[in-house]
Amino acid sequence: MSRILYSGTKNASSWAFRAWLALKEQGIEFQERVVDIRRPQRFDNLARVAEFSPPGAVPVLVDGDAVIYDSLAIMEYANDLGGGSLLPADMKLRAQARSLVAWQHSGLSNLCPRLSFESSFYPDRRAMSPGEAADTKRLFDVLETTLLRSGGPFLVGDLSLADLAFVPTLIRIMSHAPNADEWPLTEAWYKLLMSRATVQEWMEEASRLPPVLLDDYRV
Ligand SMILES: N[C@@H](CCC(=O)N[C@@H](CS)C(=O)NCC(=O)O)C(=O)O
Structure with a gap:
């Protein structure tokens, strides 16, 4: 192979x-x-x-x-x-899924920049700053509306690239903001994604590694 x-x-x-x-x-x-x-x-x-x-x-x-x-x-x-099953067959829904992936790819990298993926695995995580909480609210309000519109449990139809693209971002945020009561659909979607065997396999391996400490986390 x-x-x-x-x-x-x-x-x-x-x-x-x-x-x-x-x-x-x-x-x-x-x-x-x-x-x-x-x-x-x-x-x-x-x-x-x-x-x-x-x-x-x-x-x-x-x-x-x-x-x-x-x-x-x-x-x-x-x-x-894999035959295209990770994007919706419907052209408009496919464009919607691609919009979400593109937004994650090109715009959201600066969301909560000091809450790196690395920091999700720190044993003593700090609280979010007010700016990070505001960024989270802005994103989660959009995700909640998207899930309401799709009818759930995924962002657009079945599991798609859009859901997968958000997984690391969700992990960064949720590891610093355990209370997501304001966004019940988003919280349920996050839990569903985290329960997937693929996500668990990556996270189990990642959790066993020594944390990668970054200087700007606490300043
Ligand atoms: N836009 C790229 C970003 C890739 C990226 O930044 N990868 C990091 C590791 S997660 C890296 O290799 N950075 C080294 C560099 O950009 O010099 C992608 O989506 O693949």
């Missing part, structure tokens, strides 16, 4: 998590090579990735002679390989 996913340290690599999830959810076989992206070895390791993948970042999927980089491209490829 020639398909190789260059993934990242599991408690530090939210983008790799998304690509990995889409492949796993589609039942696609692949070998996984975990690239250690912790400092200082991060720089040498990613320089080696740059020898075959222009961005020099993870994730990268190498499938025979195709080098597919960026989590979004890998998620779409996983969906194609």
Whole structure:
């Protein structure tokens, strides 16, 4: 089997998590090579990735002679390989799912930037700042409305790339905001996603790793 996913340290690599999830959810076989992206070895390791993948970042999927980089491209490829079941068949619903994925990919990376994916695994997590609570409310209000419109339990129809793209963000936020009573549909959706075997497999491995401490978490 020639398909190789260059993934990242599991408690530090939210983008790799998304690509990995889409492949796993589609039942696609692949070998996984975990690239250690912790400092200082991060720089040498990613320089080696740059020898075959222009961005020099993870994730990268190498499938025979195709080098597919960026989590979004890998998620779409996983969906194609698996027959398209991770995007709705209806064109408008598909566009809605892609809008959510694109928003997560291009705009939401700056949401609560100091609540990194790494910080979800810290044993002593701090409280959210007022700004982080406001960012969370803005996002969760949208998710709640989206779930109300879809009728649940997923954002758009069946489980889709949109749900998977949000998993690491939900983990970052929910590990710092245990009370989500204001958004019952979002909380139920979060619990449903967390109960999936794929998500549990990643999180169990990630939880066993030594925490990756980042300087800006507490300042
Ligand atoms: N837009 C890229 C972002 C990938 C990314 O930032 N990956 C991190 C690890 S999670 C990385 O390898 N960063 C190294 C770098 O960008 O120099 C994607 O979605 O795949």
